Amino acid sequence: MILTINGNPLDVELLGDDPDAPLLIAHHGAPGLGSKSEPRMAFGPLSDLFRVLVFDARGSGKSGDTGPFTHEQWVADVDALREWAGAETFVMAGGSYGGFIAMEYAIAHPERLRALVLRDTSADHEHNDLAIANARSSDRVDIDEDMLMRMMEGRIRDNQDFKDSWRELLPLYGFTFDPAVVEERVNSTDYHYATHNAAFSQNLNHYDVKPMLPSVSCPALVTVGRTDWITPVSCSERIAELIPDSQLAIFEESGHSPPSDEPELFQQTVRDFLKTHALY
Incomplete structure (x- = not known):
């Protein structure tokens, strides 16, 4: 409702x-x-x-x-x-x-x-610094450094950029990695990039x-x-x-x-x- x-x-x-x-x-x-x-x-x-x-x-x-x-x-x-x-x-x-x-x-x-x-x-x-280090050292993803920092610092450009970035980072989340599950989650998500940017560029700095x-x-x-x-x-x-x-x-x-x-x-x-x- x-x-x-x-x-x-x-x-x-x-x-x-x-x-x-x-x-x-x-x-x-x-x-x-x-x-x-x-x-x-x-x-x-x-x-x-x-x-x-x-x-x-x-x-x-x-x-x-x-x-x-x-x-x-x-x-x-x-x-x-x-x-x-x-x-x-x-x-x-x-x-x-x-x-x-x-x-x-x-x-x-x-x-x-x-x-x-x-x-x-x-x-x-x-935890943001720990997360960045973990992403860089992971063998599951070949991390795009610019994308990683735009996500973690709240500088996503638009919803398509948000979707593309989410697809790259999702393999890090599960205990096991299933590419099909990642793709299903990417395609079933509603994207609101301005919300993410506010949370990561403003709120977290003071949290x-x-x-x-x-x-x-x-x-x-x-x-x-x-x-x-x-x-x-x-x-x-x-x-x-x-x-x-x-x-x-x-x-x-x-x-x-x-x-x-x-x-x-x-x-x-x-x-x-x-x-x-x-x-x-």
Whole structure:
């Protein structure tokens, strides 16, 4: 369904048949590239326990492109979705860049969260340097240096350039490399290059929530794939060290997406955590 949230149309899907079940809102990563399909895959199976709300964020997927594309605006959109769903408290989940927004929400609205689930994310922008080094050293891609830096610095020229760049970088993401899967993802993606540029050229330059993470008061599950190239394991270890009530789960046969690389283990890990910490 399309909802107008804070003056912008968002493509929203609410999964689960029990109107009295607690709410889980999941935020996708890759602003300008991501969509609700990623959190639906990762958290949709929990719809037997929760009402699971997934959506295309402002400036991504099938949602509208009304700015600003800032962390503050994306956090405000999450809170408006919570209010629309009629929940006083909920579980916040976020993967990759969506993890940035999940942590920012936990800092801004601690009273609203039952629990926090993070997937392959970082507490500051320093992971960018690690990611660039990992891309340069990978034997999966013959990296185009200009393309890599335009992606990582938010200087993409247009949507065709965005698509071409995404095709080059996608082989880095999975634990295994399947060219057919890469091409399918490239062709099924909606491209919003201006959103990506705002996120990587403006937002990330100022992003650092490490000083605030010790104030996060809800239980947190921090998950990461062992071979994640863009937000490596050290980033998740740092988050788990800083959030007081947290546990870290490293998926040994996963890249940037344990929900797709090790789906059964990921589902069981998240389900066990939420049954213990969020169903009350």
